[in-house]
Each structure stands twice: as structure tokens, then as C-alpha cells.
Amino acid sequence: MLISNQPIVGSGIGGSSCSYFLRDQLKDDIDIDLYEANEIGGRLATVKYEDKIYEVGGCIIHERNKYMNTFREKFQLKKIADNLDEILTIRDRDGFQFCSSKSAIITYAKMIWEYGFMSLFRLHKFISHLLDQFDNIYNLQENGEAFSTVEDLFAAADPKFLTYFNISAKEGFASYVHLNEKTVDDLVRATIRVNYGQTTDVHLFLSSVSVAGMFGTLWGIQGGNRQVPELLVQKSIVNFLNNRVVKIAYDEPHKEYVVESVSKLAAEKLVKSYDVVVIANPITGDSKTPIEFVNFSTPISVSGQYQRTVATLVAGNLNASYYHWHKDNVPDVIINNDDDVVNSIGKIKPVIKVKKVKTHVWKIFSQRPLMESELKAMFETPKVIEIKDWLAYPKYEKLNVLDGNFVLHDRLFYVNAIEWAASAMEMSVIGAKNVALLVEKEILRSTGKVERHVKERKFEKEEL
Numbered sequence: 212m213l214i215s216n217q218p219i220v221g222s223g224i225g226g227s228s229c230s231y232f233l234r235d236q237l238k239d240d241i242d243i244d245l246y247e248a249n250e251i252g253g254r255l256a257t258v259k260y261e262d263k264i265y266e267v268g269g270c271i272i273h274e275r276n277k278y279m280n281t282f283r284e285k286f287q288l289k290k291i292a293d294n295l296d297e298i299l300t301i302r303d304r305d306g307f308q309f310c311s312s313k314s315a316i317i318t319y320a321k322m323i324w325e326y327g328f329m330s331l332f333r334l335h336k337f338i339s340h341l342l343d344q345f346d347n348i349y350n351l352q353e354n355g356e357a358f359s360t361v362e363d364l365f366a367a368a369d370p371k372f373l374t375y376f377n378i379s380a381k382e383g384f385a386s387y388v389h390l391n392e393k394t395v396d397d398l399v400r401a402t403i404r405v406n407y408g409q410t411t412d413v414h415l416f417l418s419s420v421s422v423a424g425m426f427g428t429l430w431g432i433q434g435g436n437r438q439v440p441e442l443l444v445q446k447s448i449v450n451f452l453n454n455r456v457v458k459i460a461y462d463e464p465h466k467e468y469v470v471e472s473v474s475k476l477a478a479e480k481l482v483k484s485y486d487v488v489v490i491a492n493p494i495t496g497d498s499k500t501p502i503e504f505v506n507f508s509t510p511i512s513v514s515g516q517y518q519r520t521v522a523t524l525v526a527g528n529l530n531a532s533y534y535h536w537h538k539d540n541v542p543d544v545i546i547n548n549d550d551d552v553v554n555s556i557g558k559i560k561p562v563i564k565v566k567k568v569k570t571h572v573w574k575i576f577s578q579r580p581l582m583e584s585e586l587k588a589m590f591e592t593p594k595v596i597e598i599k600d601w602l603a604y605p606k607y608e609k610l611n612v613l614d615g616n617f618v619l620h621d622r623l624f625y626v627n628a629i630e631w632a633a634s635a636m637e638m639s640v641i642g643a644k645n646v647a648l649l650v651e652k653e654i655l656r657s658t659g660k661v662e663r664h665v666k667e668r669k670f671e672k673e674e675l
């Protein structure tokens with residue numbers, strides 16, 4: 212029986228998994244209008260070059276990411292391992308370079324020499340412990356527990372997480388984890404730079420996710436990660452609207468939301484009313500597709516900004532002399548730990564295994580678009596394949612995670628609130644599951660259907 216018609220705004224990994232969870236939880240009781248201004252997948256995107264496909268957006272999945280692993284298995288998609296044999300170089304602010312080796316044993320020995328055994332051991336132990344505590348979130352969600360805020364969700368998993376949101380990586384890794392300065396300034400900073408384009412001023416939790424992303428067993432989806440949101444949408448059986456939502460007005464007398472959108476091609480206007488709305492796109496002030504919220508007694512606004520990160524895919528050979536390397540000794544990945552406009556440069560492999568590629572493809576992450584002259588200095592004969600100017604992840608320096616609200620207004624939900632804890636595919640799916648549980652609870656409450664009990668929990672400060 213249809214008891215609700217509901218829109219989801221955005222079909223990235225957050226919006227697509229939210230529609231999948233809603234369909235799974237509410238079966239035929241719900242109709243879903245999925246609004247997407249561009250293409251399914253959002254920040255998961257691929258590009259083709261010389262008949263090969265390359266990732267330009269979110270690319271790595273961790274072995275402990277339960278939801279992404281489950282989706283991959285359910286959809287019978289194959290894993291493609293992250294580059295294991297690559298030579299990685301961390302370029303320091305004062306000219307120091309850490310260089311890994313093709314042999315894992317030699318790399319570990321070099322790391323112990325540079326950073327010290329105890330510091331690396333403590334780092335590993337801390338990340339493993341966090342991953343174990345993080346697993347509690349899956350248990351809570353399996354039990355149907357839903358939370359209104361990011362703070363409540365993480366506190367229920369482990370109240371200590373709140374401490375990690377409130378301290379910078381620089382201070383936290385020194386005072387809680389007792390790492391030496393070099394490990395934090397070089398190694399931890401490098402992971403943050405390559406994953407989030409930021410510094411050790413970000414909060415400790417985010418930097419731990421970033422470190423986990425560098426040291427765990429990592430993989431991507433063979434053929435491209437964007438197949439996951441595409442299949443999630445397909446399995447959710449939605450009414451797909453290739454429209455950009457421009458306005459959400461609250462109709463107080465009817466307790467409804469009036470969603471106004473424009474179609475991509477014909478710029479036709481569509482106006483529809485709903486009792487529950489899910490937003491799965493960033494709605495910070497810097498959003499490229501802003502939504503106007505009208506008739507709300509308290510303004511709907513989300514503080515903070517996203518970090519601009521430009522991904523440039525270039526085919527060609529890196530110029531050894533650019534970073535003063537010998538031509539036979541050019542690394543596969545370079546992380547610039549100084550304040551260079553280029554965060555990192557990495558040789559990337561196609562998402563379907565091939566024996567050999569004709570031309571190597573490199574992915575450069577920078578803080579602004581690179582000029583032709585800069586690319587010509589870096590590469591012998593650069594051929595630009597793709598430039599993606601992303602608002603990729605939040606700027607984390609301000610430590611404002613705890614402002615994250617999944618509930619923007621009565622029955623108006625926001626998946627992306629979770630990104631202030633950390634931005635990664637798995638995090639978006641966790642945010643989506645939480646919102647799907649909140650929606651289920653709301654629908655059951657409003658219709659008096661209470662067969663499945665979905666709990667909503669608020670974190671009590673005394674639990675700390």
C-alpha cells in the first residue's frame with residue numbers, strides 16, 4: 212500500500228544509497244522521486260582515454276567499509292586492487308623526501324628508520340582501535356537506531372569520538388596517540404594532503420580516516436566506482452527526474468514541502484508537494500546548485516564551506532628534472548607536503564586490468580586549475596584528458612563537525628551532514644542509512660503503522 216511519496220535531491224552515493232535503503236525498508240509503501248541535476252554518481256566519475264576508463268573522483272574503498280563491500284557483492288561487481296607496487300615520494304617543506312620502495316619490507320624498514328618503530332606502532336594501534344569502535348555504527352543501524360545529529364550518532368558508537376572531533380590532528384596525535392613530531396608533520400600530513408588537500412589543522416577523526424585510507428587494504432570497483440550508485444538507483448525503482456531543485460518552500464497550513472525544479476534541457480518548471488524531503492547534496496553557501504528555502508520560521512542554513520580541489524588527468528611522461536629526479540628514478544606518486552598549489556601527482560591505472568598502456572595517465576590534485584605553462588614544466592608533452600573542478604569535501608579546519616544536523620526541519624532531512632565528520636564513500640552511505648531510518652520512523656509515526664520499531668536515540672552528555 213502506498214503511504215508516502217517522497218523526493219530525494221541528489222543521486223551521488225548518498226542519494227542513491229538512501230533511495231536503495233528506503234525501498235528495502237519500506238517496500239511498496241513508498242514512491243520515490245529522485246531529482247538529479249546532472250548525472251547519477253555525483254563525485255564518483257570516470258573518463259575514457261584510448262579506450263580505457265579512469266577514475267576522476269572518489270576512488271578508494273577500505274576493506275572495513277561494510278556497506279560498500281556489501282553493495283559490491285550484491286551487485287556482483289569485481290574488486291580492482293589499489294596500486295601496490297608503486298613508488299611513493301613525500302616531498303617535505305625543507306627539501307626532505309621520503310621515498311618508498313617496490314619491496315614492502317624495504318619500505319617498512321625505511322619508515323621505521325625515518326619515523327621510529329614506536330610512533331608507527333602507536334599509529335597503527337590507534338587506527339585499528341578506531342576501526343573497531345566505528346563498527347558499532349553498523350550494529351546500531353542494524354538495530355534500527357537513528358540519530359538526529361552527527362554528534363549523537365558517533366557518541367552512541369563511542370563517546371570518545373566526540374573528543375576526536377574537537378581536537379586538531381596536530382595536537383591530538385601528539386597528546387592522545389603520543390606520536391613524534393616527524394610522524395605527524397610528514398606522514399600524517401601527507402595522507403591528509405593527498406586525501407583532503409588540507410593540513411594537520413583538520414580534526415583528529417578526519418585525519419584518522421585519512422591515515423586508514425593510506426595503510427589499510429584498499430580497492431576500487433572494476434569498471435569504475437560509479438557503477439555502484441547507478442545500480443543502487445536501478446534497484447530502488449525510482450521516478451528519475453533529470454531536474455535541478457531550485458526552491459523548497461514550506462507550506463505551513465498543510466505541513467507540506469513544495470519542491471520546485473527545472474528540467475536540464477528544456478528549462479521547464481516542475482512543482483510538486485511532499486510531506487517528507489531528503490536532501491543528499493551539499494547545501495552550504497558555496498554550493499554550485501543552490502536551493503532557495505522559503506517560508507521557514509527559522510532559516511535553513513548549513514555553515515561551513517567546501518574545499519576546491521581540481522583533478523587534472525594528463526597523458527604523458529613526467530619531467531624528471533621538474534622535481535630534480537634522475538630520469539630512471541621518477542616515482543609513481545608524489546605528495547607535496549609544502550604549500551605548493553599541487554597537492555599530489557599520481558600515475559593512475561585504468562579501472563579494468565590491462566597488461567600495458569600506450570601512454571601513462573597521471574592524476575594531479577591542485578588547489579586551482581593549472582596553467583598550460585605549469586603543465587608543460589611538469590610533463591614532457593602533456594595531453595590534458597580531463598579537468599574536474601570539484602568542491603570535493605568540506606574545509607575541516609574550523610572543527611565544526613558537531614553542528615552537523617541530519618534533521619534540518621520537521622521532516623526535512625540532510626544526508627551530507629555526515630561529511631563534517633569525514634568525507635568518503637562509506638561515510639555517505641552511513642549518513643544515507645541514518646536518514647532512511649529517520650524517514651521510516653517518521654512515516655510509521657505519521658501513519659500510525661508501527662510494526663517495525665525504529666528507535667531514535669539522543670545522546671545524553673552523562674554517557675561520556
Ligand SMILES: CC(C)=CCC/C(C)=C/CC/C(C)=C/CSC[C@H](N)C(=O)O
Nearest residue numbers: 269270271273341345406419420423424
Ligand atoms: C574510524 C576510521 C579510522 C575509519 C572509518 C572507516 C572509513 C570511512 C574508512 C575510509 C578510508 C578511506 C577510503 C579513506 C580515503 S579518504 C577519501 C578518498 N579521498 C576517496 O574517497 O577517494
